Amino acid sequence: MDIDAKELRGFATDLAKAGAEAKEQVRKVFFKSAQNIKEGMQYEMSQSRSFRGGEGKKVAKAIDFDFDDRPNGIDVEIGPRHGGGEPGNLANIAYFGTSRGGGTVDFEKPFKAELPLIEKYVAEAIQDVL
Numbered sequence: 001m002d003i004d005a006k007e008l009r010g011f012a013t014d015l016a017k018a019g020a021e022a023k024e025q026v027r028k029v030f031f032k033s034a035q036n037i038k039e040g041m042q043y044e045m046s047q048s049r050s051f052r053g054g055e056g057k058k059v060a061k062a063i064d065f066d067f068d069d070r071p072n073g074i075d076v077e078i079g080p081r082h083g084g085g086e087p088g089n090l091a092n093i094a095y096f097g098t099s100r101g102g103g104t105v106d107f108e109k110p111f112k113a114e115l116p117l118i119e120k121y122v123a124e125a126i127q128d129v130l
Contacts, residue, residue: 025125027069033118034065034076040110041078048105051094062088079107 045051045060059080068075080088097103 022126022129023074025129026122027074029118029121029125030074030076031067033114033121034067034078036117037078037110037114038063038065040113041107044105044107044109045091045094048094050102050104051090056094058087059090059094062086062091 041063042060045063046057048056050056051059062080062082063078064081065076065078080086080091082088082091091105093102094105095103095107
């Protein structure tokens, strides 16, 4: 039996290109969403009665994101920078509180607001490529 695999190889090449293009489009969606979530978390922190002034503004500015585009996926970590001398160290009190109170800043709100947009734009990106 003779099989001409020319069309199959062409399809495989097209599929590989579509995958790379889809990943690039999805990467753009996740980067923009990470920026939106970061800004939402900063806003929520800045609206807190306890974290509005002085030190609180520093905590809000310490909220950032790390974006790692790997060959097999995308990792995004969003939250306050912490470590030696970082104002973001105080964010745990704002988010989770202590035995004396706190825990008044909703860090999930920006994620929940962005999730439907992520789903929509990722679906559109994949659909456009296919």
